[in-house]
Amino acid sequence: MKQVDPIILCFHEEQEYLHFCTNLPKKIRKRMRHYPRWHCCAMEKDDYNHLKERMNQAENQEHERKVSIESNVQYHLHETVSANQQITPWGVSAVKAPEVWKISTGSGVRVGILDTGIDGKHPDLRENIKGGVNTVDRTSPFIDQNGHGTHVAGTVAALNNDYGVVGVAPNVELYALKAFSKDGSASLTDIAEAIHWAIDHKIQIINMSFGSRETSTVLHRAIKEALKHGILMIASSGNAAETLDYPAGHKEVLAVGAIDRKGKVAEFSNFGRTLNYVQPGVDILSTWPTPPKYNVLSGTSMATPHLVGLCALLLSRAPHLTPVQVKHHLDRSTVKLNKISSRRQGRGVVVASKLLAQLND
Structure with missing residues (x-):
């Protein structure tokens, strides 16, 4: 009836x-x-x-x-929020990325995630993954057996697909530069080799969410060579509440610290006079290689991909910009945090709306 x-x-x-x-x-x-x-x-x-x-x-x-x-009263199941309902992580909203998606989504920009690999089968990432390399073992693919690289990749470029989460620049072309093993460690030579692969494959931005207290001539040379080829390199400052780790400490690299939801610099975030910016890095929801396929992590590693995504939004609209010119635009697109020294926040928080507005100036 x-x-x-x-x-x-x-x-x-x-x-x-x-x-x-x-x-x-x-x-x-x-x-x-x-x-x-x-x-x-x-x-x-x-x-x-x-x-x-x-x-x-x-x-x-x-x-x-x-x-x-x-x-005829209608009743509904007491379901939890499913992966079929897309969530915009608080960090993506805080940098105002959704406000500029009508203008730019990062399309055409080649971003390398120098990390533990990327989950190539993840439904929020697979369409954006265009290739990569495994310098730990050249005979194996860039499968992520740790999770860190997949999490970073999701913040940069999780698809805007009504599923799971969405990244800062949801149409970026992702490349996995796997130099870190399952336990989250990497040798200097594997990292340098991954950078050279990025140079050969015309990567435009490299996300480097890792660090060491020690500097290295080999790594510094690789970084300077990448810069000569127009690659923008962005690194996490470190999580020990002390001076910057390397490679963030190299002047050719943009160094990123972390803030929380309240706009306060995270207690763990490394600092120094060469710190460039701070971005969301506490309780960040992003993609993960194992069920339930999403995870919440904190660290300057999580802050860095927010800035990488913002730079991709900019380069998608202005691909002619050099790394020096990109930095100039970033410096003019920050919001200063009140009562916090420049050593702790650099120039402040970069926001997408201010960044892309400059293209019309």
């Missing part, structure tokens, strides 16, 4: 229910749904309106008879 706004009649006595049903016109009785066990029946609204006057007359004649009238 097709029901339009069905009406439920609930009789208090079985006899009243039976009496009512047997005295109905046959056409209406056929269109009804009967629930004799509960002394109830359901009918279409039009049929109910037609019978209302008759029912009222019957009520006046038989005061003992009682009937209640209900609508």
